[in-house]
Amino acid sequence: MMWYFSWLLGLPLAVAFAVLNAMWYELMDDQARHKSGDHPSPKGGNLPGTAVKVEVKSR
Template sequence: MWYFAWILGVGFAAAFAIINAMWLESVCAIDSHGIEPKQPPKGE
């Protein structure tokens, strides 16, 4: 049953990569100049 552990590991790695990318998009401003932390709106 090595295939069960293998597919479980691949699924976990894929889920981790997707969640990590979604977190990065929500936390950082990604543009052509690189990755910079988002700045809070002025006045707050």
């Protein structure tokens, strides 16, 4: 009779766990890439949150 409470609590908890797990994976992957010096850039430009070094030459 009260099975819907387990679904009501269980599904959002499972979704939250999946989202946090994906965020943790991305964090660990970014740290591993930073340590190895491998900084790939997608075709569209730099990754969000990364700094771009700009050199200005004066005349």
